[in-house]
Amino acid sequence: MMKNLAFALSVCCISFCNAQNVYLSKVEKTIDNTDKFLYKKAESVTGAEYLGEIEVQGYSNDDAAVFSLIYKKAKEIGANTFSFKPFENIDGTPQPLNPANYKIALYYTPKESLTGKDGMLYIFASSDKDQKININKKDYILTPRSYLTLDIIPGEIYTISTKKLLGSTIKVQPKNNDENLYFQVSAAKVKSDTSGIGGLNLKSGDIIGLEKSFAEFLSLIYSQNKP
DSSP: OHHHHHHHHHHHHHHHHHHOOOEEESOOOOOOOOOOEEOOOOOOOOOEEEEEEEEESSSOOHHHHHHHHHHHHHHHTTTOOEEEEEOOTSSOOOOOBBBTTTEEEEEEEHHHHHHHHSSSSEEOOOSOOOEEEEEEEEEEOOOOTEEEEOOOOTOOOEEEEEOOOOOOEEEEEESSSOOOOEEEEEEEOOOOTTTOSEEEEEETTTEEEOOHHHHHHHHHSEEEOOO
């Protein structure tokens, strides 16, 4: 009995230590907004209305679950865009993003003001180990929590392979360059979000197509690799 109790307490302690807290640390304003997306705000965007901030405390490698919590908090105050809000050093200089503790600023941006760089192919690594991939017969190494981007050439076929014996290979052929394509390479099985909001879809073995909102969140918390 005592052994079982001690084991239960140890499990609770481990769960507590690994827990991640996502909360609204500041609310400047709330608006009535039904937009389902939550995109990263480009620095060049004008007309964005600041609504508040979210703080994430504690590290987790379940990025989809973390984004789900951020999405729900953002929608509580009507946000449809976000950006990284760095902590500051004593001298006022910004600190780099720490995946165990960071802040996100929330905004409402009118649809006509939403801008970003389109015509890019994004490939995200899994969160826990190096991954070798091949894109159009060229090898790349993705380190944990990183991503790379390639310019899309309309009409060109892009063959993406995980370079594994039982891995996956997919082919995509963008018809134009007025949008981005997002994929994540992972050996883990990821559950799809059937709502299509902040979730994962287009699963093909261990190459997973990502919904734009979730992919743009990953581009915020992951490091970019230069091809």
